[in-house]
Amino acid sequence: MNDVRKQLTHLFLETLKAYPVSISEAEVEASLQVPKEEKFGDLSTHLILKIAKETKRPPRALAETFSKELWQAIQASTLASGLEKIAVEGPGFINFYYTRDQITGVLNRIKKERADFGRLVPETKRNILLEFVSANPTGPLTVAHGRQAALGDALAKILQFCGHRVTKEYYNNDEGVQIQTLGKSLDFRVEEKLTGTSNEIPENYYRGDYLAAIAEKLIAEQGADKLRQMPTAERLALCTDYSKDTIFLGIQKDLADFSVTFDHYYSQKELGTSGKVEKTLQELKDKGVVYEGEGAVWLRSTDFGDDKDRVLIKSDKSYTYLTPDIAYHHEKFKRGFDEIIDILGPDHHGYIARLKASQAALGHDPNQVRVLIAQLVTLFEGDKQVRMSTRAGEFVTLRQILDEVGKDAGRFFFVMRKFDAHLDFDLALAKSQTPENPAFYIQYAHARIESIKNAFKEKTGALPSAFSEAVAPPILNKLSSAQEIRLMQLLSGFGEAVLGAANTLEPYRLVPYLMELAAAFHRFYAENRVVTEDDELTAARLVLIDCTQLVLRQGLGLLGVSAPLKM
């Protein structure tokens, strides 16, 4: 349908030449949209309303005249077979109605292109580094990380589908104050277990129960006596490495079970030892954007849009969190990426300006740095909010979500809302295998299609020959019910739905599309029997549902949700 829009744009501009208006090709093309309501045709434009004023003519009358001229141009073009009619409706909208062949044409394209169907190649292919999760290895992943993981992985799939190159990266904060604290926290627990005492956990120590489990594991591996005799400093160092490594392995396991994979894990520690942090600092100094004051070293980030200058080196000579992160992002640019996307938690809101400013200070284009803030997740069990407090060391982990609601519903729920809006996650709903659960609703449509195909195979031994042809057969004109037409119209819109998600970096945009497609299928199913005595109609309908199944599977796949054959 995309080329219909292109051709129509061309004819529109040609016809418009006789009018005293100037309007760009892009504007015309953008105005040609699939109307919200089916009754307004397959494609619609409100452009006449826009230009009516310029031509000093009443919009409706102008639209009438113009559409007649346009129709003549269409009749003389290759579009003639694709368009049934055009009509002026409302205050001056021009609506285009496709012919049956044009509408069923989508099935041909799906059969031909299969997994490539809907891939709209963008004007510029970007080389994108997508950093997400990047949780400190100081505790298990929480629901907040789960949302970021689901978002990041889905976004990567969507961008890749649209032809961009995406590298998924996890920045591991494997050194620094919080790692030191983690080591001390584990050492404290080990001490407790070795001596059998139970003391108040010091302020600022990590206090989650997972540390007690790690302490037990360490003691079991090393032996209690050996740990008792170990010099204090040595044992602390052991605890630090052990806790960090154990937790990080746990994080990777959680992610793997959530079907979230990374191309690279980037170690902050290695960044530090590589000398790149110092080199970046020197670059900043050379550019004259660094100064000393109050015993610290500052970045003049206010020159680059930040609302205050930022400390790079504290008065105790250690770096702030920002400093290695500047070097890290500098590296991303040097590695050749032309777009850098970070998905961060809501507590990093104030961080965006200084990160962008730092990259601008290094001479990079700050607009190439996109920071997406994934807002908070509030867990509900039905109406009841599930309370959590990180300070007390209690939080709901991603592992719990995986165990309770499973991967598919978990991933679907995490991405079903725009990332910058708060997410209410109803555990009871996600767990439920009922129609209220949108994930199941869509998956069910997919499974239902499979069972129809199986029913046919059982009855006749194999799918009809017309079905297995690469290009759908001419009998598609048998598809004429309102539900069938609607289904095909929606299938045509798949590419645009994905592109919309890619352009806005919002995976959730696929959700309403898939809901609508699933609903259209269920409606079709209720009104039209697929396997009938009419062999041609049966074959045509089998092609239709097979194409629907493929698009459902593709769409769910882009969200990281599986498409079961049986439910």
Next chain:
RNA sequence: GUCCCCGUAGCUCAGUUGGAUAGAGCAACGGUUUUCUAAACCGUUGGCCGCGUGUUCGAAUCACGCCGGGGGCACCA
């Protein structure tokens, strides 16, 4: 105080580069199954699109000002 996000049906939310009568799902009520999965479908009820002013032929959408909710504003990470 300041910056960002949110405010649409009883609930959860779509719809926002301005367009046609503001849409779904859930909840409530009523109906549909001899036949491919009723985890489904159909129907009914339900709206000062937070409030106000402005811009416009046209505003849920844009601008400004309020009100309400959440979050960010470290020599923490």
